[in-house]
Amino acid sequence: MIDLGPHAVFIIWAYIGVLISVFDVIAWTLFDARATARQLATLEACNPRQRRPETAA
Amino acid sequence: MSNDTTSRQSWWQRIAHPGQFVAWTTPLLMPLAILTAVLFVVGLWFAFFNSPEDYQMGDTVRIMYVHVPNAWLSQFVYAVITVSALGTLVWRHPLADVSMKAAVPLGALFTALALFTGALWGRPTWGTFWEWDGRMTSTLVLLFIYLGIIALWRAFDDQLRAARVVAVFTLVGAINIPIIKFSVDWWSTLHQPASVFVPGGPRMPLSIQIPLFLMFFAFTFLFLVLHLKAMHTEIKRRRVMTLQRKLAQRATP
Numbered sequence: 001m002i003d004l005g006p007h008a009v010f011i012i013w014a015y016i017g018v019l020i021s022v023f024d025v026i027a028w029t030l031f032d033a034r035a036t037a038r039q040l041a042t043l044e045a046c047n048p049r050q051r052r053p054e055t056a057a
Numbered sequence: 058m059s060n061d062t063t064s065r066q067s068w069w070q071r072i073a074h075p076g077q078f079v080a081w082t083t084p085l086l087m088p089l090a091i092l093t094a095v096l097f098v099v100g101l102w103f104a105f106f107n108s109p110e111d112y113q114m115g116d117t118v119r120i121m122y123v124h125v126p127n128a129w130l131s132q133f134v135y136a137v138i139t140v141s142a143l144g145t146l147v148w149r150h151p152l153a154d155v156s157m158k159a160a161v162p163l164g165a166l167f168t169a170l171a172l173f174t175g176a177l178w179g180r181p182t183w184g185t186f187w188e189w190d191g192r193m194t195s196t197l198v199l200l201f202i203y204l205g206i207i208a209l210w211r212a213f214d215d216q217l218r219a220a221r222v223v224a225v226f227t228l229v230g231a232i233n234i235p236i237i238k239f240s241v242d243w244w245s246t247l248h249q250p251a252s253v254f255v256p257g258g259p260r261m262p263l264s265i266q267i268p269l270f271l272m273f274f275a276f277t278f279l280f281l282v283l284h285l286k287a288m289h290t291e292i293k294r295r296r297v298m299t300l301q302r303k304l305a306q307r308a309t310p
Contacts, residue, residue, distance in 0.1 A: 002105055005116040007181040014120045014177040018127070018170055022279065025166055029283050033290045040293045043300040 073151055075292040082285055089285070093278040100271030108268045117181050122268050124174040125253065126276035127167045131199060132234055134164030134280065138206075139231045142224035152288070154220030155295075157227065158210055159287035163280055165203035172196060183247050191240030192248040195233055202230040216295065 004011050072078045104122040111118035138160050144153025175193065176186040187193065206223055213219030241250045252260045259266050 003116075004119070005110070007115065007117050010177045010181050011116060011119050014123055014174045017173050017177075018123045021166060021170055025163070025283065029286050029290070033286055033293075036290050036293045036297060040297050040300070043297060043304070047300055047304065 075151060075155070075295075078152055079289050079292055083289070086282060086285060089278060089282045093275060093282055096271055096275035096278060100268055100275045103268035103271055107264070109262075109264050111265070114182055117178055118265065120174055120178040121265075122272040124171060124178055125269060126273045127174060128171040128196070129273065130276055130280055131164060131168035131171045131196065132237060133277070134160050134167060135199065135203075135231065135234055137284075138164065138227050139234075142227040145220050145224040146228075152292075154216070154224070155288050155291045156284070157220065157223065158216075159291050160284055161203055161206050161210070163283055163287070165200060165207065167276075167280070168196065168200040168203055172200065179247070185247075188247050190246040190248065191244035192237065192246055195237040195240050199230075199233055199237060202233060206230075216298070 141153045141157035144150040
């Protein structure tokens with residue numbers, strides 16, 4: 001590891017804070033996307049109007 | 058709709074349809090995500106293993122590689138939601154308020170990170186985490202504006218009505234962006250004046266410019282990827298709400 005000098009603690013905490021936040025926002029975006037897609041799939045499955053005419057007939 | 062009709066539509070009309078927008082932009086997500094990851098890896102390598110110390114600030118210059126991109130995005134994202142607000146109010150574009158709603162939490166995050174990294178850079182450089190000067194105070198106001206917009210979205214059940222109220226609030230809040238930009242010129246401040254996007258080019262050596270621009274593009278592409286993904290989710294969420302409403306109406310005798 002490179003020597004970050006006498007103010008290393010400020011540099012390290014800045015990067016740790018950014019890293020945690022970026023990781024969290026990516027995780028939340030993916031979680032929200034999957035949860036919403038799952039909810040939509042469930043609703044479309046139980047909504048009769050979503051059936052195509054040939055399958056509904 | 059026939060193929061002939063589809064081919065006669067302009068790109069503007071085609072992206073106005075939420076389903077077509079998702080279909081068009083989904084293939085872009087993975088290449089953009091890979092490009093973002095590569096930019097971060099290369100940028101961090103340059104930031105920690107190739108960037109020299111600054112002759113005045115020493116190693117704390119490395120905080121600049123995360124502070125400047127976040128500060129840039131705090132304002133860029135606001136510009137995006139301002140254009141989206143105009144899209145909602147003026148052109149009534151169906152995706153404008155989706156774009157606005159998806160971008161706001163990201164803007165709030167980047168603004169909070171700009172303030173956080175700025176405070177950690179300020180302590181060893183200026184001797185203080187915080188100073189109530191023009192640049193820092195107006196950036197804090199920007200964070201409050203973002204949080205206010207999020208609160209406004211949540212205050213309405215009807216998302217289309219919320220979009221118009223939020224759009225007006227966003228346009229009023231846009232006055233803060235030139236204040237942030239010119240605060241370092243208008244008022245006495247600890248914050249340095251603009252040194253990257255200035256006439257005559259950046260006032261720093263190439264060895265510092267390279268990691269700065271790599272991280273700048275890494276964060277910008279991160280925003281684009283997250284914004285696109287969040288827009289897709291918001292489009293699906295609205296479809297969920299429509300279906301829930303239809304089911305509820307059908308269930309009512």
